[in-house]
Amino acid sequence: MARVQLLSGAVDRLSCVRFVSQFPGRLQNPATMSVDQDIQREHAYQREHLEKTVSTLKKRLASDNQHHHDDNVRIMQVRCMPQRSSWKDIPEKTVVFVFVS
Helix, strand or coil: CHHHHHHHHHHHHHHHHHHHHHCHHHHCCHHHHHHHHHHHHHHHHHHHHHHHHHHHHHHHHHHHHHHHHHHHHHHHHHHCCCCCCCHHHCCCCCCCCCCCC
16 A cells, blocks of 8 residues: 555656646746746836936036036136236136145
């Protein structure tokens, strides 16, 4: 009797293995599928958030670079100006640095 049960158990295992090997997609657990969807959704959200952050930082960097370039141009213009008689002759938005040694 025990031997018959062992043989029937082996046949059941063999049929399970055959079924799994023939149809691997049918074996997924629905709970696992919902977790996978949650993970994919979270991944998409984080990716979108990071892409927006990168684009914002690129815009800020470009803006800061332009401001620094404009400041450097103004400084060079002041340095290259001929001697003026008073400070009133310097354009209003020009940044002037005076270095004292």
